[in-house]
Amino acid sequence: MLRRSPANSVRTPRTASFVPVIQREIERMIGTGELTSGTRINESTLALRLGISRGPVREACRALEQIGLLRSELNRGFFVREVSTKEALDLYDIRAGLFGTAGRLAAAIVTTVQLRDLEELIARMDAAIEAPDIATFYQLNNEFHRHVVVASDNAKLIELYPLLEAELHLFRRRGLVLPGSMRTSNDEHKAILDALRQSDGTGAARLLERHILAGKARFLRTLEDDSATEGRPGPLDPRNTRSKDRPSNDR
């Protein structure tokens, strides 16, 4: 099946495309903060670093533009997107709706195994609160959310929800979880689990929606606190940090 040079098959036994690999890599770099909001993607440099040419890099960027992690400017290339306060708040609303939907669907079909998993995650979050270990709590919290979405058994939802979360993370990085809120947050988790256990779809939906909206409220509070300490710009100022506002590309 592999025609020539069975030994040095380092290059081009074309078993995979570069594009998804690059896409993940850029996602990773954004996730770790290696690439921060607003910075430009230098295609040539990135291609060189990955040992490939610009074509696949551009394709990956085009894909990432579509899911909202990058934006493009004509003749200036791709930039890591900046998410304004307004957009971040909008994302909370969408997530609330989708998360509620996930819960409604999940309540009808959730398995006992999945319920046990959720219960265990809640217990571990309690432990993290006692420690206290914010990083672990944050991670477990994400895991809990992911589990609920997966339990909905809605493939599109399972695909969509993390994309929205990733986009939200583009908002200037800050401690998203207030230490004081962990306990109440986990109490909400418990109520959610109860609703799911009782196959109470509308109840679960309502609780999950409120859970996210509570997150939105906390988010808003941190914004207000910041603007209070930082000074001038109003608490809900939709403007962002960029100095140079060019008209963004279409779509």
Add this chain to the structure above:
Amino acid sequence: MLRRSPANSVRTPRTASFVPVIQREIERMIGTGELTSGTRINESTLALRLGISRGPVREACRALEQIGLLRSELNRGFFVREVSTKEALDLYDIRAGLFGTAGRLAAAIVTTVQLRDLEELIARMDAAIEAPDIATFYQLNNEFHRHVVVASDNAKLIELYPLLEAELHLFRRRGLVLPGSMRTSNDEHKAILDALRQSDGTGAARLLERHILAGKARFLRTLEDDSATEGRPGPLDPRNTRSKDRPSNDR
């Protein structure tokens, strides 16, 4: 600013990228049925037809893959996506959730002008029902939905919702609106308008959600009818028409 040959500036005064243009073009071809589910996109042919090279075409395809209109197979290129019955039903659930969210948000901020627009659309739909003019009703119905989403003033939602609708249209084309359902559908519109008028967010959300889920129920009925007349394959068979099942690409 334009350096050479001011007359025949047919080529390359680079004021726009080809990619969005091609993307729209492919979307259009899918929308009109010129490209049907499952067919392969021939990059070379398409590029030739548009008078450009394959690079931008590939970028556009990559973008369309990300929003769910195309899928890719290694060394075989891009295909117009096929949406299975399960996926179509999943999409209805997501749309229901998002549409409800849109309504909840819109109820709080909808303007009198927007309310009047919605009212007018409802009136025109009534007229279309009387005619009866199914095509016009279908179009006005879409317009109504779009208006509600726009009234939410949530940019991401406004971007997302039509994408889901487009994806749903990839399900093997069929008359999505049953003639008999137009009247009840428009009655639902009227109830929705009332809720919005009264700034009743939760009411609007519930009604909008049910409105979409009613569409899902009708969709299910048409499926059952079809399978009854067509013969063997079960009403909820998730399998699709493809003969050759290869492992699809990741993501």
Add this chain to the structure above:
DNA sequence: TTTCTGAAAAGTGTTGACAGTTGTCGGTTC
């Protein structure tokens, strides 16, 4: 006739190069 085979044709994945645009950084003018 039907089934295999293998070579040519067709088409994708990637590359390197070119044309055009944007940004930089001296020097020049006011």
Add this chain to the structure above:
DNA sequence: GAACCGACAACTGTCAACACTTTTCAGAAA
């Protein structure tokens, strides 16, 4: 000294060509 100017460097958008894979199809074998 600050604002302008123009050449140069850096970079994007696009193209044409190459390497490899998949598909097709005529001819051989059963």
